[in-house]
Amino acid sequence: MRDFSHPTLRAAIETRATYCSANEVAPALVAKALSAGGATLTADGALSVTTGAFTGRSPKDKFIVRDALTKDKVWWDNTAAMSPNQFELLLADASASLADKDLFRQDLLAGADPRHQFAVTVLTPSAWHALFIANLLIRPGDIERGTSPAEVTILHAPHFKADPARHGSRTETVIALDMSRNIVVIAGTLYAGEIKKSVFSLFNFHAPLNDVLPMHCSANLNEKGETALFFGLSGTGKTTLSNDPARPLIGDDEHGWSTDGVFNLEGGCYAKTVKLSANAEPEIFAATRKFGTVLENVVLDPTTHVPDFNDTSLTENTRAAYSIEVLPSIAKGSIGGVPNTVVFLTADAFGVLPPIARLTPEQAVYHFLSGYTAKVAGTERGVTEPQATFSACFGAPFMPLHPGVYGEMLAERLRSSGAGAWLINTGWTGGGYGVGRRIDLASTRRLLNAALNGELDGAEMREDELFGFAVPKAVKGIAPKLLNPRQTWADTSAYDQQAEHLAGLFQQNFVKFGTDADAAAGPKLAHAAE
Numbered sequence: 054m055r056d057f058s059h060p061t062l063r064a065a066i067e068t069r070a071t072y073c074s075a076n077e078v079a080p081a082l083v084a085k086a087l088s089a090g091g092a093t094l095t096a097d098g099a100l101s102v103t104t105g106a107f108t109g110r111s112p113k114d115k116f117i118v119r120d121a122l123t124k125d126k127v128w129w130d131n132t133a134a135m136s137p138n139q140f141e142l143l144l145a146d147a148s149a150s151l152a153d154k155d156l157f158r159q160d161l162l163a164g165a166d167p168r169h170q171f172a173v174t175v176l177t178p179s180a181w182h183a184l185f186i187a188n189l190l191i192r193p194g195d196i197e198r199g200t201s202p203a204e205v206t207i208l209h210a211p212h213f214k215a216d217p218a219r220h221g222s223r224t225e226t227v228i229a230l231d232m233s234r235n236i237v238v239i240a241g242t243l244y245a246g247e248i249k250k251s252v253f254s255l256f257n258f259h260a261p262l263n264d265v266l267p268m269h270c271s272a273n274l275n276e277k278g279e280t281a282l283f284f285g286l287s288g289t290g291k292t293t294l295s296n297d298p299a300r301p302l303i304g305d306d307e308h309g310w311s312t313d314g315v316f317n318l319e320g321g322c323y324a325k326t327v328k329l330s331a332n333a334e335p336e337i338f339a340a341t342r343k344f345g346t347v348l349e350n351v352v353l354d355p356t357t358h359v360p361d362f363n364d365t366s367l368t369e370n371t372r373a374a375y376s377i378e379v380l381p382s383i384a385k386g387s388i389g390g391v392p393n394t395v396v397f398l399t400a401d402a403f404g405v406l407p408p409i410a411r412l413t414p415e416q417a418v419y420h421f422l423s424g425y426t427a428k429v430a431g432t433e434r435g436v437t438e439p440q441a442t443f444s445a446c447f448g449a450p451f452m453p454l455h456p457g458v459y460g461e462m463l464a465e466r467l468r469s470s471g472a473g474a475w476l477i478n479t480g481w482t483g484g485g486y487g488v489g490r491r492i493d494l495a496s497t498r499r500l501l502n503a504a505l506n507g508e509l510d511g512a513e514m515r516e517d518e519l520f521g522f523a524v525p526k527a528v529k530g531i532a533p534k535l536l537n538p539r540q541t542w543a544d545t546s547a548y549d550q551q552a553e554h555l556a557g558l559f560q561q562n563f564v565k566f567g568t569d570a571d572a573a574a575g576p577k578l579a580h581a582a583e
C-alpha cells in the first residue's frame with residue numbers, strides 16, 4: 054500500500070480528535086456514547102444502539118475513485134466510478150460538516166501477520182462507531198506492530214448527506230474509496246458494517262500485489278493445529294459455524310492466505326444475532342453479554358434491558374460487534390498454517406443443492422468464481438427474503454479486481470497445499486424458500502464435523518448427475534434422505550425442473566469469466582445455456 058497523505062484531513066486528525074489508548078477505549082467510548090444519547094446499556098452491560106432507517110449495507114452506494122492507479126484494474130461491476138475531483142469535493146464537504154463536532158479517533162491495525170499489516174485511522178463523530186471499529190480491528194499493543202508504514206484513513210460522516218449533482222453519488226448515502234491514497238469517506242449511513250468492509254475492500258485491492266489471497270471467510274484450527282476456511286456471503290454461516298470451542302478461532306470474516314499460511318485481517322467479530330439462542334450458539338450468546346460489546350439494532354425489553362433476539366421489528370440484520378478476545382477458544386496470534394480444508398458455504402434458496410458435497414480442485418475454483426448463494430434477508434437494504442445470486446468469490450461487493458485474479462490464486466494454493474474442498478448448503482431443503490425449510494443448524498454442524506474430522510475420507514459417495522460433485526451416501530447422525538435433496542421434495546419432477554433451472558443459471562453466469570476448461574467443472578446440461 055502507499056503512504057497516505059492529505060494535508061487537511063491529516064491536520065484534522067492531529068489537532069481535533071480525541072485519542073484513547075487501547076485499554077481505555079471501552080470505558081471511555083461507552084461513557085461518551087451513553088452521554089451522547091441514543092445508546093443504552095443492556096442488563097449485562099453491553100452497549101445497545103439503533104440506526105433508524107440506516108440498517109443495512111447498500112452496494113449501490115459504493116463508489117471507487119477512478120484514477121491512474123485503479124483505471125485498468127478495477128472490475129467491480131456493481132460499483133460506480135467517481136472522478137478524483139468529485140471525491141475531493143466530497144472529502145472537503147464531509148470534513149467541513151464535522152468542523153463543530155467532537156471527533157473520536159481510533160488508530161488501529163489490520164492484518165495479524167506483521168509482514169502484511171497496515172495502520173488504519175478512523176475519524177468519526179460517533180463514539181459507538183469508534184468503539185465498533187476498535188472491537189473489530191486490532192488494537193495496537195494487542196500484537197506486535199508490523200513495520201509497514203502504510204496507512205488507511207477513514208472519514209466517517211454518518212449524518213452528512215451527499216449531493217448527487219455535486220459529488221457524483223447516486224443518493225445521499227455514499228461509501229467512496231480512493232485506492233491510490235487509501236482514503237475512504239462514508240456518509241449518509243449509520244450501518245457500522247460499512248467501516249469494516251471498507252478496510253476489507255482496500256485490502257482486496259492491494260493484497261494480490263503482495264502475493265496474498267484476500268478472502269471473505271472465517272477460519273479455525275483443529276486439535277492438530279490444521280487450518281480450515283469457511284467462505285460465504287453474508288448470513289450463510291461463517292461466524293456461526295466457525296465458532297466451536299473444540300476449534301480455536303483464527304478469525305470471523307476476512308483473511309489473507311500468504312505463502313506461509315492464513316492470517317486474520319481483523320481482531321473482532323460481527324455476528325448476526327437474529328434468533329440467537331444460548332443453546333444453539335453459546336459462545337456468541339455469551340459475547341453479547343460482555344461490557345464493550347456493541348449490539349446494533351437489537352430490541353431491548355424497555356424495563357429490564359434484556360435483549361430480545363427474536364424481535365426483528367427494526368431489521369433482520371441485528372448484530373453484535375465484539376473483540377475476538379472475549380471468546381473462550383481462539384488461535385494464538387490469529388494466524389494458522391496453510392489450510393487443509395476449504396469449505397464454501399452457500400444458502401441455496403432453491404433447495405436443490407445437497408447439504409454437503411466434496412469438490413475436486415477444479416470444481417472448487419468453479420464454485421469459488423461462481424459464488425452461488427442467496428442474499429439472506431437484512432444485511433443488504435431492500436432484501437426482505439432470500440434471493441438467489443451469484444456473488445463472485447463469495448464476496449463480490451468487496452472484491453475490486455477481476456474474480457479471475459482471486460480464482461487463479463486460489464487454484465494455485467489448492468494445488469500446492471492439497472487442501473480438500475467442500476460445498477455446504479446451509480439453505481433450503483424439502484423445497485425452495487417458501488415451501489421447504491432451512492437445514493437445521495445441528496445437521497449442518499454434524500456434516501461439517503464429519504468433513505473436518507476425516508470421517509468422510511474413503512466414505513461411499515454418489516456422483517451428482519447434474520453438478521458432478523461427490524455426495525456422501527451416509528453420514529452418522531444424519532437421515533440418509535437429507536443427503537439427497539430430490540428425496541426431500543414432495544414432487545420429484547418439480548425438483549428436477551428446479552435443479553435444471555439452477556444448473557442453467559450457473560452456466561449463464563459463468564460465461565462472463567470462465568474459460569472452457571473452468572466451465573467443464575460446472576454443471577452438465579444436455580442443452581447448454583444460450
Ligand SMILES: Nc1ncnc2c1ncn2[C@@H]1O[C@H](COP(=O)(O)OP(=O)(O)O)[C@@H](O)[C@H]1O
Nearest residue numbers: 287288289290291292293325479492493494497
Ligand atoms: N444450517 C445453518 N447453518 C448455519 N447457519 C444457520 C443455519 N440455519 C440457520 N442459521 C442462521 O443463519 C445465520 C448465519 O449467520 P452468520 O453465521 O453470522 O453468517 P455470516 O458470518 O456468514 O455472515 C445465523 O443467524 C444462524 O443462526
Ligand SMILES: C=C(OP(=O)(O)O)C(=O)O
Nearest residue numbers: 110246286287288306432
Ligand atoms: C457485514 C457484512 O457481511 P458479513 O455478514 O459477511 O460480515 C455485510 O455484508 O455488510
